[in-house]
Amino acid sequence: MIRGYVYRIKPSHTQIELIHKTFGCVRKMSNTLLFERETIYEMFHEYPELLNAHQYLTPSRIKQDYEYMYEVDSQALTTAWLHLKNAYTNFFKGHNNPPQYKSRHNPIQTYTTHTINNNIRIEGKNIKLPKLGFVKIKLHRVLPANCSIKAATVKQEAGKYYVSLRIEYEETKKEVQDVQRLIGLDYSLKSLYVDNEYNKADYPMYYKESLKKLAKEQKRLSRRIRGSNRYSLQKLVVSKIHQKLKNQRKDFLHKASRYLVNNYEVICIEDLDLKEMKKTKHFRKSITDTSFGTFTRYLEYKTKDKGKTLVKIPKYYPSTKTCSKCGKINEVKLSQRTYECSCGANLDRDHNAAKNIAGKGLEEYYKKEYGTDSLTWSSCAH
Ligand SMILES: [Zn+2]
Incomplete structure (x- = not known):
């Protein structure tokens, strides 16, 4: 079983700085590869043999050009590279729209990293993330027992930070x-x-009482002359009981189902x-x-x-x-x-x-x- 769990995180100032640096590097990685793909396609699209033979830049080759990339989580860079590569392949298969350049102005920024040697884990009220170290996490929901974290996506949205964990676990057979x-x-x-x-x-009794009352008031209503003042007054009484009954019934149904x-x-x-x-x-x-x-x-x-x-x-x-x-x-x-x-x-x-x-x-x-x-x-x- 694979499932996703999203938690709010509270990184420190230095951690925030590093997170934003990582967003930037991941963007750069993705955009560099996209630019290369587009250029090569433009040059060679009439010569499929050349197009297919082209060796695209690897993440480590791209890193050599942008030395600041060494400061951030290398798994995040590789993941971004792979995402773009897959998005491009899927686009050519006709499965989705062409990949877009990532902008720093996008209100939602993310990066995804994968677990290697237990480097992503929860300890107490913190989550350990590569390069960032221990980040405060709000664990409003416990992870299933014996699960393993496969990947983590760090996200910033509306000034808040989140981590989304992709976890894998054996579903325990339901007990007899x-x-x-x-x-x-x-x-x-x-x-x-x-x-x-x-x-x-x-x-409940109160419901049955209301039903009795309704019957009584209905009967009274039937004796009134339609259109008369007393008729409309009585009609109001009846509709109030109706409303009350409706609420009482709803309440009862909620309680019974909850039980x-x-x-x-x-x-x-x-x-x-x-x-x-x-x-x-x-x-x-x-x-x-x-x-x-x-x-x-x-x-x-x-x-x-x-x-x-x-x-x-x-x-x-x-x-x-x-x-x-x-x-x-x-x-x-x-x-x-x-x-x-x-x-x-x-x-x-x-x-x-x-x-x-x-x-x-x-x-x-x-x-x-x-x-x-x-x-x-x-x-x-x-
Ligand atoms: Zn029988």
């Missing part, structure tokens, strides 16, 4: 323990969801086709009220932020009809609240579905993480 922190959710119409342990995420993401590694849900369900008149009100869509969105970004996994069960999977004990498929009527099977299973319909979602979710998770589907829910967590 993670799987025990797996939860399956069946979205339900009464509470927000029922999980595979038969816990329900009930809407799950904090406590579980893998969260499995059904990939509901809400649009399809909304078309069904019977569902319309409840669906919009419980906001499965919003909840799913919250889960999506919160799991992503925390490095957890959200597994969406394919739509075709019959989570309601399948028996969570024996796997048999049974017909279930909409009005039927209990799931019964000839194997003896007898449990709440949503609980049964949640168990199936957890099981199917584990399978999907393993397929994705380990490329295997040999593990099943029953052989692992039950």
Whole structure:
């Protein structure tokens, strides 16, 4: 795995001076090579054999012409030389625009250097960089364990200095323990969801109170004469409750999703086709009220932020009809609240579905993480 980490650095005055010197040398290195390339191309482009045979100046040859370059990090110079060379090659292959001359007036200045013999490393609150020595670094984020720094880019932007580290590390296989922190959710119409342990995420009391109040005030509104003063006053009362309900619901959905993401590694849900369900008149009100869509969105970004996994069960999977004990498929009527099977299973319909979602979710998770589907829910967590 290769990743980038960016940190703010606070170089001293002498270090700043050297950093700017390096920016200058790197610019010079790059521009010298670009000028040479352009000149040679202009001279020889009609004679490919001459063009191809030309030996371009090497970094060490260029350095001989500009002695001050010996003062700065030689890896940074080589990297600049290589970057330009590659940019030129890619341009000829038609992959990108022609390389540009670098200007000292560019508001962002950078140079990149590569690690040799552990010469780039973090020690305490400092980072060691070639030629610069130890520079103060603001480590707002720790590097992964056992990683190695491959390259560092020093950047100046808007008067501030940054270092961007390219690091390489072995991704440690997720522990099987993670799987025990797996939860399956069946979205339900009464509470927000029922999980595979038969816990329900009930809407809070204050929310239910507001709902009752809304119903009462709505009824009152229906008795008023449209267009009358009292009607518009009552309408205001109703819309205020609506607003309040909306906020309360959002708040609840945030709390519920945060709880799950904090406590579980893998969260499995059904990939509901809400649009399809909304078309069904019977569902319309409840669906919009419980906001499965919003909840799913919250889960999506919160799991992503925390490095957890959200597994969406394919739509075709019959989570309601399948028996969570024996796997048999049974017909279930909409009005039927209990799931019964000839194997003896007898449990709440949503609980049964949640168990199936957890099981199917584990399978999907393993397929994705380990490329295997040999593990099943029953052989692992039950
Ligand atoms: Zn069964």
